[in-house]
Amino acid sequence: MTDATPVGVLGRDDDLRALDALLHGAPAQGGALLLVGEAGIGKTELVRAAEARAARAGLRRISVRGAEFGGGTSFGALRQLLDPLRPLLPSVTPTQRNALTAALGESVDERRRGPVEPLATGALGWAVLALAREAAAVEGPLLVTVDDAQWLDRPSAEVIAFVARRLVGTRTNLLVATRPGHDDLLRSVGVPEHRVTALGEADARVLLDRHFPDLDGPVRSRVLGAAAGNPLALLELPHALGQGATDRSPAEEQDPSEVVRLFGPRIRALPDRTRRLLLLAALEGGEAEDLRLVAGAAGLNLLEAMVPAERAGLVRIDDGSTRLTFRHPLVISTLVELATPTQRREAHALIAQALRDHPERRAHHLAEAAPGPDETVAAELEAQSRRCLGRGDVLGATRLLKQAAELSPAPRSRARRQVQAALIEVDVTGDLDGAAQLLADADRVEPTLTRSLPATVAATYLLLNEECDVDTAHRLLSAAVEAYPNRDDSSDAVLEEALLSLVMMSWFGGRPDLWAPFLLAVQRLRPGPPPLVDLVHSAFGDPVRLGTSVFSALDDALGTVDNERDPSRIARIGLACVYTDRMGECRQALRRVVDSGREGGAVALAINALVSSCVDDWLTGQWDEAVELANEGLELCRRHGFRRYSVILGGYIEQLVRISRGDLDGGLAAAAEMAQWASARGAGMTRVFAEHLYTLRAIALGDFDTAYGHVTRITTAGQLAPYNPHALWVLFDLVESATRTGRETEARAHVDAMREHRVAELSPRLRMLVDGCAALTCSGDEASRLFDSALSIPEGPRWPFDRARILLAHGEHLHRAKQPAARATLAEAVAVFRRLGAQPWETRASTALRASGAAVQDGPRDASGTVTLTAREREIATLAARGLTNRQIGEQLFLSPRSVGAALYRIFPRLGITSRATLAAALAAHAPEDTSYDDAQQADRD
Numbered sequence: 001m002t003d004a005t006p007v008g009v010l011g012r013d014d015d016l017r018a019l020d021a022l023l024h025g026a027p028a029q030g031g032a033l034l035l036v037g038e039a040g041i042g043k044t045e046l047v048r049a050a051e052a053r054a055a056r057a058g059l060r061r062i063s064v065r066g067a068e069f070g071g072g073t074s075f076g077a078l079r080q081l082l083d084p085l086r087p088l089l090p091s092v093t094p095t096q097r098n099a100l101t102a103a104l105g106e107s108v109d110e111r112r113r114g115p116v117e118p119l120a121t122g123a124l125g126w127a128v129l130a131l132a133r134e135a136a137a138v139e140g141p142l143l144v145t146v147d148d149a150q151w152l153d154r155p156s157a158e159v160i161a162f163v164a165r166r167l168v169g170t171r172t173n174l175l176v177a178t179r180p181g182h183d184d185l186l187r188s189v190g191v192p193e194h195r196v197t198a199l200g201e202a203d204a205r206v207l208l209d210r211h212f213p214d215l216d217g218p219v220r221s222r223v224l225g226a227a228a229g230n231p232l233a234l235l236e237l238p239h240a241l242g243q244g245a246t247d248r249s250p251a252e253e254q255d256p257s258e259v260v261r262l263f264g265p266r267i268r269a270l271p272d273r274t275r276r277l278l279l280l281a282a283l284e285g286g287e288a289e290d291l292r293l294v295a296g297a298a299g300l301n302l303l304e305a306m307v308p309a310e311r312a313g314l315v316r317i318d319d320g321s322t323r324l325t326f327r328h329p330l331v332i333s334t335l336v337e338l339a340t341p342t343q344r345r346e347a348h349a350l351i352a353q354a355l356r357d358h359p360e361r362r363a364h365h366l367a368e369a370a371p372g373p374d375e376t377v378a379a380e381l382e383a384q385s386r387r388c389l390g391r392g393d394v395l396g397a398t399r400l401l402k403q404a405a406e407l408s409p410a411p412r413s414r415a416r417r418q419v420q421a422a423l424i425e426v427d428v429t430g431d432l433d434g435a436a437q438l439l440a441d442a443d444r445v446e447p448t449l450t451r452s453l454p455a456t457v458a459a460t461y462l463l464l465n466e467e468c469d470v471d472t473a474h475r476l477l478s479a480a481v482e483a484y485p486n487r488d489d490s491s492d493a494v495l496e497e498a499l500l501s502l503v504m505m506s507w508f509g510g511r512p513d514l515w516a517p518f519l520l521a522v523q524r525l526r527p528g529p530p531p532l533v534d535l536v537h538s539a540f541g542d543p544v545r546l547g548t549s550v551f552s553a554l555d556d557a558l559g560t561v562d563n564e565r566d567p568s569r570i571a572r573i574g575l576a577c578v579y580t581d582r583m584g585e586c587r588q589a590l591r592r593v594v595d596s597g598r599e600g601g602a603v604a605l606a607i608n609a610l611v612s613s614c615v616d617d618w619l620t621g622q623w624d625e626a627v628e629l630a631n632e633g634l635e636l637c638r639r640h641g642f643r644r645y646s647v648i649l650g651g652y653i654e655q656l657v658r659i660s661r662g663d664l665d666g667g668l669a670a671a672a673e674m675a676q677w678a679s680a681r682g683a684g685m686t687r688v689f690a691e692h693l694y695t696l697r698a699i700a701l702g703d704f705d706t707a708y709g710h711v712t713r714i715t716t717a718g719q720l721a722p723y724n725p726h727a728l729w730v731l732f733d734l735v736e737s738a739t740r741t742g743r744e745t746e747a748r749a750h751v752d753a754m755r756e757h758r759v760a761e762l763s764p765r766l767r768m769l770v771d772g773c774a775a776l777t778c779s780g781d782e783a784s785r786l787f788d789s790a791l792s793i794p795e796g797p798r799w800p801f802d803r804a805r806i807l808l809a810h811g812e813h814l815h816r817a818k819q820p821a822a823r824a825t826l827a828e829a830v831a832v833f834r835r836l837g838a839q840p841w842e843t844r845a846s847t848a849l850r851a852s853g854a855a856v857q858d859g860p861r862d863a864s865g866t867v868t869l870t871a872r873e874r875e876i877a878t879l880a881a882r883g884l885t886n887r888q889i890g891e892q893l894f895l896s897p898r899s900v901g902a903a904l905y906r907i908f909p910r911l912g913i914t915s916r917a918t919l920a921a922a923l924a925a926h927a928p929e930d931t932s933y934d935d936a937q938q939a940d941r942d
């Protein structure tokens, strides 16, 4: 919208060098630079110079501009950036494409209306980066310039700030120009900054003389003095001083803010119709085409009315078009400043009238045009807000709703809109304290919160995943489902999403009574619950009772999951596999979701898929990978604030592996603390996690009485209660600790419960465990028969830890019966535990094996029984145990990461372990008697 006649950049050697440094990084790298300087100092001039240089170097260019009166349309600036890249949209992942098209203002997919995921800055940022990388791959390096960044709409500014820090490797360069003293989002994120300062005296003189060769001496020195090197002042003051302002004292103009007044006299001198038209153009802030419409609505002849403005050097009209360019952004500011409030409102009303086909921009102008409360306008804003929400633009939706509330004449509608806005805002600000109260208020003011379900789904999604606040999320969502007008239509996408969310909350809450609102909602559905809801509810919520009823649906879902494109569906199918032990069949699909997250797709879903994969790894004995995935997931959780997943990953699955490997205390305190924190917010499942950890720890220590105490806090012996699916994960723990402590009756009752509910039909793993548990409660031949049955299940070896525990029990049974087969069975158990690194169990099995008279092969030891490591090996092992990566260890010890890896490869089997997780414990166990590691190191230094 703004422009100046190019005269060639004067001076500015340092500034141009900074630009060159940025541009020359482009072919290989990518980076960002922020130009900061006062109004008129020459930032835009430099941006143009950079663009010209980029053009000469063959770089593709995209320019973006903030507009002071742009209407604050969400993502307006981002749209300028994305529009030219539209042809590349098919080459990014579907998730990224959805985010980008939503930001472009297009509904993702009309059939799936559920505004499930708010357009998160991170997700969009990653998507923009992926698109930029794609652009660079296809057309070579890119220069994106963002001018007048102080006026970017907030959502765009956030995305651009996000992107600006992550450009290395994208071959995209970003040059941003901004005035100081505004909301300095980009400055605050640490983008390298370059100050644009006044022109030097000599350059100032040349610039002035070039444009005003005939200025008389005294005026010339007054201009030079007052402009103080500000190029805009140098170019405009001569006009100002020439138009009756000569009596102004130079002192008045010394203040840089005075440049604002530069254009005032010329604007005041324009004919009325020209000023009206200029004001329309300034406020409309959009396309040339729209301006023609607006001028038409105002009954003005655009070209004719513009002539005086063009003659005064305030605008330029491109030949043959109606495209109007302002001399400088300050012309726009001054025009708006000089207009009266009534004039501004009239202008906005005319623009709104002309923009019938642009509902979002129209809404902004309608709001600005309204002199006071007006229900028609408020209703239109609210409708527009819903449209925004429909494509995930939460910020835009709240802004419009708040405006709607302000313009509502009736207190009830005002309150309702306010509450809805606040409810949606929970998403954005994460300020959750008042959320429950807000819903109560809303109920009081407007009992049918007719359109709040999408907002509530979005808000509670964050409440659950970011804050772990199950209680509040569950209460809000249940109430919103209840109040939803379309609550019995099973084809309603929003409702389906809400119900799936409710399943997750009810599960994570860990209390059967939490399922009541869900069950009520499902009963109402006509013709019946949506298949996915039914599947997840049955297989994940209450597998003991309902699992087998959805087996054919699960078969179907898993049959097509590899072609499934919707990551949230994949995640849900994954849930249905957790307790049915079928995760292996969707690992490939889950991997796609994780990969898309790594490339910048939906992060939350990627973490979710990591959790599922991690669970599968735990169950199937791929423990090194489980720890790796947990760490990757935890890092993502930390970066994006998904605390719920970090509780599951770090506070549970990772600890299960650690404890199983003999690290009995390392992470347990932190995990327990996490569980306490989360269960205080209603996440009862975390208490179950903690009990499971303590159960396993007690078993590892051989303290079966304590184990029994913990495990029976997860499930009562003899009962498999409804909606307590996790009881399926501790069947063996309960029965083993019961039989080891003389609680035969309880153990048998539990086996009876398994049989009554046909748990064995749920999966081969569970069949194996049910037989294994039953064997523990029997003696003699009956026990042997059951052990054999458990251990001969063909799929058994897929779950090595569970199977080896049964092997161990069987071996112990055989040993007690003085059967020679005990040795082979125990030896197999030892081998499996050793491969897993399950030290406590390996020790128990080895002891039993030795007792059975067999020699047990350990790692190499010296005469005293201590494992021998060289000083260097011990050094490497100690650093690895502290959690350093091979690269970091290599850096400390001047070794290549490869040599470090090779050394660890040698060390692990000698310590009898298979992973880093148990390294610390193993080192401590095998420490030389007299010298601690630190002493040895000290001795080396001396």
Ligand SMILES: Nc1ncnc2c1ncn2[C@@H]1O[C@H](COP(=O)(O)OP(=O)(O)OP(=O)(O)O)[C@@H](O)[C@H]1O
Binding pocket: 004, 005, 006, 007, 008, 009, 010, 011, 012, 037, 038, 039, 040, 041, 042, 043, 044, 045, 046, 148, 178, 179, 207, 231, 232, 235, 328, 329, 330
């Ligand atoms: N180094 C220069 N040589 C010649 N002309 C210049 C130079 N720097 C700026 N100008 C001219 O001065 C005027 C003001 O500069 P410019 O528009 O770049 O300022 P700005 O810093 O972008 O201001 P704003 O913050 O208001 O956007 C323009 O007409 C521009 O062409």
Ligand SMILES: [Mg+2]
Binding pocket: 043, 044, 045, 147, 148, 329
């Ligand atoms: Mg500028």
